[in-house]
Amino acid sequence: MKKQPLITEQTKANLKAAFWKLYTEKPIEKISIKQITDLAGYNRGTFYLYYEDVYDIFHQIEEELLNQIQNIIEGSLLNNETFDLSRQMGIIVELVQTHSDHVAYLLSEHGDPQFTKRLKEIIWPLLNRYFVPSKDHSEYQMGLLAEFYLSGVLSAVIKWNDDPKMDIDEFIHFMVRNIFPGM
Structure with missing residues (x-):
């Protein structure tokens, strides 16, 4: 059958x-x-x-979500010849909004640390083009800065999504202006 x-x-x-x-x-x-x-x-x-079991269904949900996010980000990177930080931030915000029930929970203290790690790895190509390697910083130090920015961006997006007191464009402008003041 x-x-x-x-x-x-x-x-x-x-x-x-x-x-x-x-x-x-x-x-x-x-x-x-x-x-x-x-x-x-x-x-x-x-x-x-x-x-197979409850862990299998959990991992399949995570994999589907991460694959969707990765496909959207890769498409953005391929189609975006000019590097527009506001547009990149918009993609991150829209991804969290679209999948807010899952992403917000998975990134919370009740979620999965591996999901957070993998999501940061997927999102990093959107933000890393705005980092200029410095001869004054080691690769390790640059990694620390990357972690700081990724964690901060994701936390801010989740907090904004939970209680949006700004519209999406105001939020993105605020974030870009304050995270990367020279942009």
């Missing part, structure tokens, strides 16, 4: 949504497959058609 692709995708989406709801309420080690399938309205066997 051949699976129907639309039904398969809907089933996977329902299982992921159920998992995510539970994940935002409790630690992953406290989530059972039965809880996921009960919430999604399926039996345990259906879960095992697509996932």
